[in-house]
Amino acid sequence: MLGSMARLFTAGQRKIIVRILLNILVLVSGAIFVTWFLEYRYFMHDANEAWNFVFDRPRVFLFNAFLVLLTLGVLYMMSWRSFTAISVSWAFIIIVTYIHINKFASRGTPLLPEDFQLADQAGALVGFIDIWSLVRMILATIIVLVIGGFLDQKTSRWLKIEIPGNLPFWLKKLWIPRVAIAVILAGIFMVSTDFIRNHAGTAYERIDFLNTKLTAWNQNRNYDENGFILGFLYNWKKVSLEEPEDYSAEKISEIWSRYEEKRTVDVARKSLSDSGYNLVIILDESFYDPELLKEYYHITGGDVTPNWHKIAKKYPSGFMYSTDYGGGTANIEYEVFTGLTNFWADTVPYTDIFPKLKSVPSIASYAKKNGYKATALHPYNGGMYKRNIALKVEGYDEFLDVLSFDFTEHDDDSQYVNDKSAYAQTLKTLREKEGPQMIELVTMQNHLPYHYDNYYTHDFTVTDVDDQNNREAIETYLQSLHNSDKYLGEFLAELDNYEEPTVVLFFGDHSPGVFARANTSDDARVRNLTQLTPYFIYTNFDYNYAGVNYGAAENLPAKIKKMSLPTTTPNCLANTLSNTLNLKKPTLGYLLDDVCKTEPILSARYLDNVNSDQVISDYGLVVYDILGGSQFWK
Secondary structure: OHHHHHOOOOHHHHHHHHHHHHHHHHHHHHHHHHHHHHHHHHOOOOHHHHHHHHHHOHHHHHHHHHHHHHHHHHHHHHHOOHHHHHHHHHHHHHHHHHHHHHHHHHHOOOOOOHHHHOHHHHHHHHHHOOHHHHHHHHHHHHHHHHHHHHHHHHHHHHHOOOOOOOOOHHHHOOHHHHHHHHHHHHHHHHHHOHHHHOOOOOOEEEEHHHOEEEEOOOHHHHHHHHHHHHHHHHOOOOOOOOOOOOOOHHHHHHHHHHHHHHHHHOOOOEOHHHOOOEEEEEEEOOOOOHHHHOOOOOEEOOOOOHHHHHHHHHOOEEEEEOOOOOOOHHHHHHHHHHOOOOOOOOOOHHHHOHHHOOOOOOHHHHHHHOOOEEEEEOOOOOOHHHHHHHHHHHOOOEEEOHHHOOOOOEOOOOOOEOHHHHHHHHHHHHHHOOOOEEEEEEOOOOOOOOOHHHOOOOOOEEOOOOOHHHHHHHHHHHHHHHHHHHHHHHHHHHHHOOOOOEEEEEEEOOOOOOOHHHHOOOOHHHHHHOOEEEEEEEEOOOOOOOOOOOOOOOOOOHHHHOOOOOOEOHHHHHHHHHHHOOEOOOHHHHHHHHHHHHOOOOOOOOOOOOOOOHHHHHHHHHHHHHHOOOOOOO
């Protein structure tokens, strides 16, 4: 049969077919090698990790290699040399991964598309670059390109394709079909990566045909599990928010003017610049009050959070209705510190929207306008949720992650820096910096997973949970929470004796994901209990707190409604702080006054239907304008 097929072609045609097949074989082999080399460089020259990626995630590896093959195909069609195509892509990977390696060494996060947009951050990396490593990178790039040219020269006898005969150069070199094929291959690349470049923007997104999932909140994990190429392309996307029908510059101007007038005539309030105190806002990871569920979980061992209960009797306090359960910290953080909401966007703004913006109004930017220095602290990887980018967009002067912390103590075998160290770093920042300070602290102590052997002792037991894994997770969480509450009491005791007047807004971001029995209850009142987290406003000086009049929340226990501060979603929390302290606010704060009165709990889990009031419509327009529109508000 092969003989009969061979007779269909002339000797010259057979030679061309053989050379095409040999080039394809070279390009396929090159794609597999280049993809492995890329992962080898991504894993900081760890060959074992690179091979583990190949064999543990074969579908993902092969898909990455397929994308590399498409790229090599385009390069081959443009250069008409297979080894040149491979060497050019190889050299490019050496350069890109060199940037990644240096960034990872200094920041602990992989290279992201945003890094090429933020030129000032690139300057910050120069101090971490070893000049000899730069020289080696340049030499390696040159050597690879030379090797590619050399191999093309030596293999031209077997791989070079030319149409025989006395034809013009552009026909003999097949320029028209080569360009056409290059365009087709580029089109296949775009179609094949559409799912990754235009993902839904959710915290997790399952990709069944690759047997993997896309991860928004942790790009280290995203790159580890999906490879450098898919990880990088995932972060290329800017989430497009749906433009409201009545959005326009005139409409935003009209809304702004209305609330700016309220701000202008509000002369009775003291401005932040005249307040004379430091402002510390603490997001405490998974800080919750187990007393809320005492009717549904029998916990023995005493009061898990005694300091919180003492604070609630002495200072303005209440419960925040968290928009997430068991996770989504950055979404709550975003709402609290900007006064915006994720209700309509329903994405992860820190990872999907903020990196493409130059600035977003926030507590930090407002404090800076009032003469404050704004510092953010987080005792974990600064690239988590892209905080190293998002917090800069919010206007912080400085962001210290765990690599910059002076205090990194852990409780027993917990994998996270404890709250004691987080508070010690906060106090150090207060004492060392001159002038009024605005400090954001996002803690990590109570973060999952709740492995039973994390703690040597367990002071609290749960007697009515049959599933051992769930019971041990709850008991481990309770131990961590109890320690966290203890450290909170010690921190406030330190502030009691601190010479500078200081205000603290403290809140738990969400409850832990261990109370599934209550969270999945058919009773909405029980489900709502798992959404409530404590918050309070503390001052280390006497203060005449003002009352806060927001709308009444339904489907909540009477004792929750009797708290001195209202139950609201995170978007209203900072505004509640300003109102309680009787502070003058930015223009957005006066819009939030109306929003929080109209819809104090703006959460899809809580609401059957959002209020159609004009105030909520205006708020939606402003949120869109700042995050996805033309930012007329600014």
